[in-house]
Amino acid sequence: MTRASLTTLLVLAGLWSAAANAGDAVKGKEKSAACAACHGADGNSAAPDFPKLAGQHADYLVRALTDYKAGKRKNPIMMGMAAPLSKQDMADLAAYYSAQKGLVIVKR
Known part of the structure; x- marks a missing residue:
């Protein structure tokens, strides 16, 4: 195998891996029911404790x-x-919540 062929193969494998791990926002919405109790149906919690x-980064x-x-993060509920x-599941949930409109901070 030539060096160019090997490089091409590695690049394609990396792209396939990234695509395989990409989240699906539609599936994330389907999986988000348990999250909604604390974080709100669309991820905009009304309670300051949650x-x-x-709009968070995926x-x-x-x-x-x-x-x-x-x-590594300590919260018994989470x-x-x-x-x-x-x-x-994590990638799908992240894709869903990151696609939602979040808190907008206006800079003055």
């Missing part, structure tokens, strides 16, 4: 869920909620 998820949301599942989630 963070707004709408990679941040995946990281937060991953850390709750691994016990650790329990994240425990059964697969990587694809």
